[in-house]
Amino acid sequence: MNIESHVIEKGMLAKSASRIMSTIPTNIKNNALLSMADALISRKQEIYDANSLDMKEGKSNGLSASLLDRLLLTEDRIKSMSQGLKEVALLDDPIGEVVRMFTRPNGLQIGQVRVPLGVIGIIYEARPNVTVDAAAICIKAGSSVILKGGKEAFNSNMKIGEIISAAAEKAGLPKGCINLIETTEREAVNKIMTLNQYIDVLIPRGGAGLINAVVNNSTVPVIETGVGNCHVFVDESADFKNAIDIIINGKTQRPAVCNALETVLVHTAIAKDFLPLLYKSLCNNSVELRGCEKTLKILPQTIKAEESDWENEFLDLILAVKIVDSLDEAMEHIYKYGTKHSEAILTKDYNNSQRFLKEVDAAAVYINASTRFTDGSEFGFGAEIGISTQKLHARGPMGIKELTSSKYIIYGNGQIR
Amino acid sequence: MNIESHVIEKGMLAKSASRIMSTIPTNIKNNALLSMADALISRKQEIYDANSLDMKEGKSNGLSASLLDRLLLTEDRIKSMSQGLKEVALLDDPIGEVVRMFTRPNGLQIGQVRVPLGVIGIIYEARPNVTVDAAAICIKAGSSVILKGGKEAFNSNMKIGEIISAAAEKAGLPKGCINLIETTEREAVNKIMTLNQYIDVLIPRGGAGLINAVVNNSTVPVIETGVGNCHVFVDESADFKNAIDIIINGKTQRPAVCNALETVLVHTAIAKDFLPLLYKSLCNNSVELRGCEKTLKILPQTIKAEESDWENEFLDLILAVKIVDSLDEAMEHIYKYGTKHSEAILTKDYNNSQRFLKEVDAAAVYINASTRFTDGSEFGFGAEIGISTQKLHARGPMGIKELTSSKYIIYGNGQIR
CATH class of the missing domain: 3.40.605.10 (Aldehyde Dehydrogenase; Chain A, domain 1)
Incomplete structure (x- = not known):
């Protein structure tokens, strides 16, 4: 031929x-x-x-x-x-x-x-x-x-x-x-x-x-x-139970897909209280953690995250966790490592929710919901041919x-x- | 540097x-x-x-x-x-x-x-x-x-x-x-x-x-x-005066632009009556004609069109003219030589107008108007950055x-x- x-x-x-x-x-x-x-x-x-x-x-x-x-x-x-x-x-x-x-x-x-x-x-x-x-x-x-x-x-x-x-x-x-x-x-x-x-x-x-x-x-x-290095930012005012549900859902419901969660950013003000709860849930769901240095101080049993852990999709039951000082630091991390697929903020703060929606540049930006919803049938479009991560068309x-x-x-x- | x-x-x-x-x-x-x-x-x-x-x-x-x-x-x-x-x-x-x-x-x-x-x-x-x-x-x-x-x-x-x-x-x-x-x-x-x-x-x-x-x-x-090899099809029911106005406008108002008219297709049923009138107007506007063989029989003074005259934009005071037997032949010619920019039908026939609108694949498809309107400010969009002739975005x-x-x-x- x-x-x-x-x-x-x-x-x-x-x-x-x-x-x-x-x-x-x-x-x-x-x-x-x-x-x-x-x-x-x-x-x-x-x-x-x-x-x-x-x-x-x-x-x-x-x-x-x-x-x-x-x-x-x-x-x-x-x-x-x-x-x-x-x-x-x-x-x-x-x-x-x-x-x-x-x-x-x-x-x-x-x-x-x-x-x-x-x-x-x-x-x-x-x-x-x-x-x-x-x-x-x-x-x-x-x-x-x-x-x-x-x-x-x-x-x-x-x-x-x-x-x-x-x-x-x-x-x-x-x-x-x-x-x-x-x-x-x-x-x-x-x-x-x-x-x-x-x-x-x-x-x-x-x-x-x-x-x-x-x-x-x-x-x-x-x-x-396609490529989705998706983040959830847990703001200081986030509801802990919602946050854990959303993180577990984003990471474990179907880890190999592009809208699965890869990195959690946690506001420093709640890190000490929130991270141990999150850790317990993740362990119950067989998720391995890779933490930043500050995370390691709270959860010493965690593996230290390498630069590549922030950069790449795990597409597996592995989650990176980083403690950030502010919404700005969270958005800066997303700007640097994100692939403009799906990004979420978990918060009760109106201004922070609106800033995140406006300033984060991604195909789908969420307040208080799982990144797993970035999907043609979840959006009500019926069948889909994929998730576009480009800006044209x-x-x-x-x-x-x-x-x-x-x-x-x-x-x-x-x-x- | x-x-x-x-x-x-x-x-x-x-x-x-x-x-x-x-x-x-x-x-x-x-x-x-x-x-x-x-x-x-x-x-x-x-x-x-x-x-x-x-x-x-x-x-x-x-x-x-x-x-x-x-x-x-x-x-x-x-x-x-x-x-x-x-x-x-x-x-x-x-x-x-x-x-x-x-x-x-x-x-x-x-x-x-x-x-x-x-x-x-x-x-x-x-x-x-x-x-x-x-x-x-x-x-x-x-x-x-x-x-x-x-x-x-x-x-x-x-x-x-x-x-x-x-x-x-x-x-x-x-x-x-x-x-x-x-x-x-x-x-x-x-x-x-x-x-x-x-x-x-x-x-x-x-x-x-x-x-x-x-x-x-x-x-x-x-x-x-950009590239616009634009056609006007003069159907057998077209109003002659309108047709001549639209052709002269399309060809002469600004010949070097992409929405300028390049080829006129004339229904055979009206060619004998219409072409001499068109010829006169074109001459008055210093437009040179390149005709198909059938056109040459009606207007023997016309230059014979080469294959390249159907293919390329003249971007000048030159117009190609072809006599066609039917709407289908006109649309076939447009399919073969058009650049999917702007195409027009001049007709009083409802069915033909609707078929042309539906079947001709171009950025702008006209009934009874000049192709020169394909323009951001004429469409009411204000400034424009160009005319897209692609299908994405x-x-x-x-x-x-x-x-x-x-x-x-x-x-x-x-x-x-």
Whole structure:
């Protein structure tokens, strides 16, 4: 296979399908999503077979138990992918929504209308469910999609792609609305990143390495998702019980995700009273602590935090704790180490809450709530394609609306300048 | 001067100023803009002196008369730059606007608030007034700006930059909110394009060559502005008088700009009656015609259009004309040759007007009006930084609102997942 011409061919197919996709009625898109949901169930044996090839290869390549678990497709997981498609079918169609409309003094009526992006490229890592989720949300947003998944899930992805493409086409969507890159060669990713002629936006989903590689090498516009080094600042007026609940929730409910909590900043005025309580709860939840020097004086049994503990996501049951003298010091720490994802203040003080909201620069800034809420479905957006941590186009959870563009439509009756 | 460290220094200054800029009250921003306006007038002699150095160098380097004209700063032009600053001061401040706010079933109140982008880089060509316009709009949008102008205007830009920076700082804006790159070396542009650590978005303003170079080489997110190969389709039901007015306006009012008309598509059913009338008006306005083969049969005196005449902007008093058999053929031509900037249909037919609006993919799609209206001030946005022809972030005229980002603010009272 010539990789370059394979990718170009997929790009051309996607582009040409995107023209048709942009005017497809909502009910056809929804019916297609429901057909895709049914097809996953009725052809599940084929998925198991493909998946067991990947599992076998993964085992012989020595993949870790957690990676193998993410790769495995069980009946429940196939059902859940199928259910996800049905949920996207239920969401409102964003395409055609008139965002605003106004009349100019010369009588021109100008409206801004939501339109599809065109062709969306998704580059992702191991989990095969992304193939289904990403295809669903892109289709509902009126775009074609080009999917390049991780090599570990190659057989599963190819089979899933074949099944959902066939169902989509049979239900009236254009051939080429869903495209899978049929190779595991790295060269394909390089080609995708420069396919400006056919791809309108590229979204990398995965770890920091993948995201940075795409941001640095793509000439196609990129939406950056993901890395979340999230903080909670426990102000001196914070309610201790709330604070402990929120910290335990942020750290333990799902430690490996981007909106999980990584560092707690504690106001010095309450540190002596609060930290022992927090420590007890963390121990009960098997969370390891890494503390600043001042923390070590209160909790001598704690491990000393290194610079890298402030800088990086643990994505594990480990929490960094630092005592700060003021709100300003807390915000300075967040400015220095934060990744502009999700940041929270726990306080009863009105002025401090408002300063934190205003001055902290992140996709989501919280007063008295867990950072774990930075999520499309928690925000009420339905499905999401990721959390944008960049400032252009979309910031925060990206639902279907965030996967659209707009155009101006202008009604005139002969106006000239 | 070490170019790399010079650019990095400007980036650091801009980044650090942007933190302060993001919370500067509206009245201080407005006063600063008014002070900058006054300073341009009171220090105009210094500007003349710097400008005459550029003019002298430009002449000895053999710049064309039109380039020299764009470079020249007269009293009227300085007044007009000063007036522009005052107009930006009058515009509403977009920062802090709550775009939407809603309450979730768990009681979390989630708001989306407009916030500054941070640091905006502008790379532009000869005209020194861009230095003032771009600085004004970025400041009003709460961002710092890094300006890299064309080498022909180097002395003028440096002097203008010095004057407006000093006035801004004196009026209470942070040092480093306006930064000019103090070198004409190309290396500086290369460094700017990879300064992801300090620059949030890069906007190239200029010809297709500059824009493509930035799009292809920048790792900083880019907003693409500009190239406009705009079409008017004269449908068989079009009002002839309106059509001729709109075509003459689109082609002749300001032929060198991106929203100027480049190609007219005429429905075959009216070609024989309409084209001779159009031809007469075009001749009266010194417009040269390039016609398709069918056009040549009706207007034998016309020059035959080459493939490149459909592809490129003339940016001059030249118009391409093609006869098409149907709305579909017109839209196909636009799909093939258009640059997704501004496209218009002239028609009395309801269905055709609606199909054109819906199916043509461009930043601005018109019924019965001149493409020349694609402009920030014509849309009522006040000042603009350019016309975005890309689909991400902003599409069409980019006013101050389009130069902002947003963040989510979340009011909780102890919510956990």
